[in-house]
Amino acid sequence: MVSDERSSLDDAADATLAARAVDGDVRAFEVIVRRHGPLMRAYATRILGSNSDADDVVQDTFITAWERLGELQDPAATKAWLMRITSRKAIDRIRARRTDQPFGEWDVPAPESESPHHQAEAASQRERLTRALATLSEAQRECWTLREIGGHSYAEIAEELDVPPSTVRGLLARARQKLMQEMEEWR
Amino acid sequence: MIPSPDDQNYDLIAHLSDYLDRGENPPEEFLNTAPENRIAYDALTRFRTMAQDILAGDVTAEPARDDSWVTRILTNIHRESRAGRSIPVSHPSPKAALSLTEGAVRGLIRSAGDSVAGTFIGSCTLQGDVTVPGSEVTVNVEASVFWGERMPQTAQRLRDAITTSLLHHTELNIKAVNVTITDVHLRRNATPGD
Numbered sequence: 001m002v003s004d005e006r007s008s009l010d011d012a013a014d015a016t017l018a019a020r021a022v023d024g025d026v027r028a029f030e031v032i033v034r035r036h037g038p039l040m041r042a043y044a045t046r047i048l049g050s051n052s053d054a055d056d057v058v059q060d061t062f063i064t065a066w067e068r069l070g071e072l073q074d075p076a077a078t079k080a081w082l083m084r085i086t087s088r089k090a091i092d093r094i095r096a097r098r099t100d101q102p103f104g105e106w107d108v109p110a111p112e113s114e115s116p117h118h119q120a121e122a123a124s125q126r127e128r129l130t131r132a133l134a135t136l137s138e139a140q141r142e143c144w145t146l147r148e149i150g151g152h153s154y155a156e157i158a159e160e161l162d163v164p165p166s167t168v169r170g171l172l173a174r175a176r177q178k179l180m181q182e183m184e185e186w187r
Numbered sequence: 188m189i190p191s192p193d194d195q196n197y198d199l200i201a202h203l204s205d206y207l208d209r210g211e212n213p214p215e216e217f218l219n220t221a222p223e224n225r226i227a228y229d230a231l232t233r234f235r236t237m238a239q240d241i242l243a244g245d246v247t248a249e250p251a252r253d254d255s256w257v258t259r260i261l262t263n264i265h266r267e268s269r270a271g272r273s274i275p276v277s278h279p280s281p282k283a284a285l286s287l288t289e290g291a292v293r294g295l296i297r298s299a300g301d302s303v304a305g306t307f308i309g310s311c312t313l314q315g316d317v318t319v320p321g322s323e324v325t326v327n328v329e330a331s332v333f334w335g336e337r338m339p340q341t342a343q344r345l346r347d348a349i350t351t352s353l354l355h356h357t358e359l360n361i362k363a364v365n366v367t368i369t370d371v372h373l374r375r376n377a378t379p380g381d
Contacts, residue, residue, distance in 0.1 A: 012307045
């Protein structure tokens, strides 16, 4: 099979696009932005707990990515690398929001959830999980998201959030305990 | 009836989390000790699976958006940071000082390479002192070729296209164009039967 038409950059692998972007190819970078932007926005929204600053986080993420693409060790791992930048930018936003608050105060419980009966009726598993996550404290939700969605280790989360690893362990266990209750898994 | 959170539940979940987050399974005998141990462990692993699918679900559920978010990013990146060295270009008037950036030459090379069907140019370097007119310059490019293309012929077409373009558009004294095939690609959005 030999192709005659001019190749579209949309078909290029991340590694090729990243190499071109390092050389200054804005078109290649645009393909990376379109390909991974929606996922980064979803990830930022999960960490932030709402989509209000998500677009700014995505923009910061890609501006930083453009500057630092040359440092990317394995261009094939572009997505994982972008996710790490996204989580860092999202956490920066959260930090800025609560500059004057000591750590303990952002681990306050979220407002009471809707009744468990109502939750059981929700259409999809994703919606049920989303509702359950909304009942976590901010700190619990951040730890849970970085661990379960981002795949970070306790040590990495501790460093990102600037708390001891033992605190991360505690917040994660509390988060998981709450999710089980909320989703009626605990009988 | 859901029991209120107590320290016993918390300790059990923290204990199970230690296994889960180390990527290990808890011992069977521990899970068999009490039914709630297994119930809790099954729930934790189920949450993990759900978490791994959640972003893809979020992206799918997101309504279509206009393109302004992409435009905003592309207008805010610093393009000048990739200009590279300045390559002098001769001009009949001694008063005129013309130059071409290395980044612009890389753009020419990519564009020439992309015109060869079934290939993508990846990274591209100009080896040699391009800032001194007449210096020997070696062009090194990495390329990805479409699955099924014959590599030696494709590499030769790439070399020819790049050499021709640089002869037409620059005064560089090209000593060699080295093409390294680093990858083979498939069409990403291939339709069935394509």
